[in-house]
Amino acid sequence: MKNSHEWDLILKYLENSLSSTEREKLYKWIRSDQQNQKTLQNIQKIWNTPEIELPEPRLELAWQKCIQAAGIETDSVPQDRPLRFPEKNSFILHNNWSKKIWRYAAVILVLILIPFIFSLFTETPPLKELHVLKAQKMEVTLSDGTRINLDAGSTLRYPEIFTAQVRQVYLSGEGYFEVTPNPDQPFIVKTDNALIRVLGTKFNVRSWHKNLDPRVTVAVLEGNVSLRAENQPRASRKVIISAGQISELLPNEAPSLPRPANILKYISWLDREMHFENAPLGEVLDQLERWYDRDIFLPDSALVHNRVTLFIEDKPLTETLQKIAMMNNLTLEEENDKFIFSYRK
Amino acid sequence: MLNFTFEILADLTLIRSLEESKDASGETDLISWRKIRAGDAKEFSFLFKKYYAVLYRFAGRFIKDGSTAENIVQNVFVNLWIEKERRNIETNLKAYLYQMVHNQSLNLLKQEQKSIAYEEKTLVYHKTAPSPEENTAEKELQLAVQRAIDKLPERCRQIYLMKRYDQMKYAEIARILNISVNTVKTQMKRALKSLLQELSPFLNC
Numbered sequence: 001m002k003n004s005h006e007w008d009l010i011l012k013y014l015e016n017s018l019s020s021t022e023r024e025k026l027y028k029w030i031r032s033d034q035q036n037q038k039t040l041q042n043i044q045k046i047w048n049t050p051e052i053e054l055p056e057p058r059l060e061l062a063w064q065k066c067i068q069a070a071g072i073e074t075d076s077v078p079q080d081r082p083l084r085f086p087e088k089n090s091f092i093l094h095n096n097w098s099k100k101i102w103r104y105a106a107v108i109l110v111l112i113l114i115p116f117i118f119s120l121f122t123e124t125p126p127l128k129e130l131h132v133l134k135a136q137k138m139e140v141t142l143s144d145g146t147r148i149n150l151d152a153g154s155t156l157r158y159p160e161i162f163t164a165q166v167r168q169v170y171l172s173g174e175g176y177f178e179v180t181p182n183p184d185q186p187f188i189v190k191t192d193n194a195l196i197r198v199l200g201t202k203f204n205v206r207s208w209h210k211n212l213d214p215r216v217t218v219a220v221l222e223g224n225v226s227l228r229a230e231n232q233p234r235a236s237r238k239v240i241i242s243a244g245q246i247s248e249l250l251p252n253e254a255p256s257l258p259r260p261a262n263i264l265k266y267i268s269w270l271d272r273e274m275h276f277e278n279a280p281l282g283e284v285l286d287q288l289e290r291w292y293d294r295d296i297f298l299p300d301s302a303l304v305h306n307r308v309t310l311f312i313e314d315k316p317l318t319e320t321l322q323k324i325a326m327m328n329n330l331t332l333e334e335e336n337d338k339f340i341f342s343y344r345k
Numbered sequence: 346m347l348n349f350t351f352e353i354l355a356d357l358t359l360i361r362s363l364e365e366s367k368d369a370s371g372e373t374d375l376i377s378w379r380k381i382r383a384g385d386a387k388e389f390s391f392l393f394k395k396y397y398a399v400l401y402r403f404a405g406r407f408i409k410d411g412s413t414a415e416n417i418v419q420n421v422f423v424n425l426w427i428e429k430e431r432r433n434i435e436t437n438l439k440a441y442l443y444q445m446v447h448n449q450s451l452n453l454l455k456q457e458q459k460s461i462a463y464e465e466k467t468l469v470y471h472k473t474a475p476s477p478e479e480n481t482a483e484k485e486l487q488l489a490v491q492r493a494i495d496k497l498p499e500r501c502r503q504i505y506l507m508k509r510y511d512q513m514k515y516a517e518i519a520r521i522l523n524i525s526v527n528t529v530k531t532q533m534k535r536a537l538k539s540l541l542q543e544l545s546p547f548l549n550c
Binding site for chain 2: 004007008010011039042043045046047049050051052054055057058059062063065066069070071072073242
């Protein structure tokens with residue numbers, strides 16, 4: 001590639017700062033030549049490769065050394081140490097009797113406190129529920145800074161503040177996650193039958209639990225994610241999905257071995273675009289109903305099993321449905337906000 | 346029929362969020378710098394804790410050695426404290442710290458490049474134990490990419506590392522290296538082109 005203009009677009013693409021016209025230009029360039037497509041894929045691959053990490057920084061040690069070398073008095077800076085109790089007991093106990101009283105009081109106090117302390121660790125705070133209406137999408141930021149983009153029809157349940165040892169949220173539908181790293185408090189996404197565990201990364205989860213699409217699909221952009229079936233014995237079949245890979249989980253099965261895939265395809269829904277390859281027609285229509293909030297009818301429910309390969313773009317619904325009609329030898333009518341397919345006569 | 350071979354680029358601008366607004370911390374940094382200059386050790390400890398880890402990683406990438414990186418960053422902070430009355434920082438404390446760390450790393454690198462020890466260090470750095478969970482193909486690519494980055498011309502390598510792994514904006518890189526934004530972008534393109542070429546046998550198989 002010689003043209004410097006394309007490289008400018010690629011730089012912006014890597015920064016996620018393309019405008020929509022620039023993105024169009026880049027599309028065009030990719031479509032114009034297989035080689036261009038390959039080039040961009042390769043750049044993406046290189047870019048997504050994580051670095052080989054250095055040992056973790058030893059912040060406290062470094063700070064102590066710094067204090068010494070700079071001659072800073074330790075009294076003048078806050079210390080990250082547990083509070084110490086005063087050396088001398090401030091209570092003066094006069095005799096055995098009052099000692100006993102204190103002992104009983106201490107026991108009673110502990111008994112009173114037990115349920116309270118216990119509840120601190122076990123009680124799950126009330127969850128907030130967020131449902132994205134059809135034809136909408138939504139971005140939500142959680143208390144730890146984690147950002148989630150939700151597609152139309154999705155539901156997310158999450159605590160207002162993460163207080164437990166893990167950060168756990170519940171998803172039904174499709175969401176793109178950018179999880180704030182925190183090694184001390186893993187982030188877990190629960191769906192109907194899957195547990196997805198991460199430390200800090202970017203990934204997409206698709207999980208609609210429909211008959212026609214019972215899969216949970218996890219696609220990872222950055223970092224590592226572990227996926228396992230919820231009802232399976234712990235860790236028996238857990239897969240680690242790395243950046244650039246996807247894994248799928250069917251009900252009552254173990255997750256598929258992670259395989260490399262074009263991850264951008266899996267998050268193109270953010271842009272109201274989606275690829276279907278040999279997918280049941282019913283799944284495609286479900287997606288369209290969620291995006292456009294219109295009812296679509298087939299002449300025969302058996303047709304939902306027809307396989308279609310289709311690329312949906314952000315275009316008027318009629319155009320996409322016309323394509324589907326053509327592919328399945330159907331006709332399309334629009335009637336009172338409803339779309340009705342019929343058999344061709 | 347449609348041609349399904351082309352790949353789709355997602356519009357990530359949506360996800361991009363408020364990264365842009367992060368630069369506002371420049372103001373708070375300057376306020377805390379004024380306190381530090383007046384001898385506020387507590388404020389200094391906050392600054393240290395805010396920037397130590399990122400500066401350590403930044404230096405570590407350049408010189409490929411954790412403990413040397415630790416020393417460099419500690420030195421920068423120690424000197425900053427000792428000479429606080431004499432230092433005049435009026436624009437951006439963060440950029441200033443990066444600059445200091447960068448200069449020190451570079452000096453060290455120059456010294457080392459004169460000696461043979463440099464090659465060995467590269468090897469030591471690459472020997473980081475792989476975690477059992479990672480698959481080997483992934484690991485191999487990671488190593489190949491790392492080697493290819495190491496082969497870039499020095500300035501080019503720095504800029505690629507700062508952009509990709511320190512996730513800096515072009516303007517930030519330009520400020521720290523004291524060059525124009527255009528130069529930074531030109532170097533980035535150069536880096537990508539060399540990496541593509543260097544890694545093509547790896548990527549196309």
